[in-house]
Amino acid sequence: MAPELLVAVAVAFVIVTGANDGGALIAPGLRVPGLSVSASLALLVAALVAVPLLVTTAVAGTMLGSIVPGDGDGTTAVGIGFVTAVAVVSVLAWLGLPTSLTLAVIGGIAGAGLGSGLVVEWSALMRVLAIGAAAPVVGMVLALVVSKVWRSLRGGSYLSTMRRAHVVAYAAQCVAYGANDGQKVLVLFLAASVAAGHGAAVAWWVYLVVAAGFAVGALLGLPKVARTVGNGILSTRATHTVTAELSAAAAVLGSAAVGTPVSMTQSIAGGLLGAGVHDSVRRVRWRVVRNLAMAWLVTLPVSAGLAALGGVVVAAATG
16 A cells, blocks of 8 residues: 555554544543643643654554554555555444544454455454454453542542542553553554555654644544443542543553553543442443443454455455
8 A cells, every 4th residue: 555545544544543432532531620621631642642652653663563463464454454444444433432542443453354365364363353352351350449548538628639540540541541451543554654664653743633633533532422431321520530530541542551552532431430339339320331232342343344345345455
């Protein structure tokens, strides 16, 4: 796939990622004083750019070369996988169902590799999927534990404590996103660099494109996603939000430490679910949880199937 085409798909993917992930990260905190939407978005974009630029791009490297070969044919499969992910996630986001972009991308890459006749590293794929599947469960369990801590903090300074805790928890969540799930926005830019013969390198201008595209997508997607994640799983209070943020950050940072991508959206949803269940199972809107779970379940097979078909078509067309 031509480098220019890969870059074009990458830009579209950044915007879709902002709509899906940006909205999901910001939405739970809308009811908590301390951070405005603009401040929340600025902090998230800063972490999305700064962490891979200054610390590591290990997760992006995993997504680029661990499932299919990192050569020319492999970058074409990666491109097909991302095109498929954009299509699948855009439809679900339009329906107000933020899904796992990580699942969509991983399924798309594997399906495209299979359809193109490439060697797919199934062991690496299963490792990524196993850790990804555990993320919302870990988020929920951590939320149950963290929820117990807030009971001991209730008192005259409760509101100010929640405000400060929200700022800290949200910042940790942003760093976790930049270190893990957010790095998928760099994969196609890395693939374009490989296709152009420059090796797997991220040019300085890529970070400017990522910051601008993600911010635009987040502002476009926030209203719909807020209805599902922000206040859809349960009627959130400050403790629910801070609990979910801390739990999601811990789960995702743990996965980043081993270079494995996981979905921040799933982790946040798991954290909100755990916080709600801790109060009462009746607080949880199980219909919304069911819809989110269905979106996650269909994302992987649909992305893999469509990408496999795309791989077959491209392989036939290119001989």
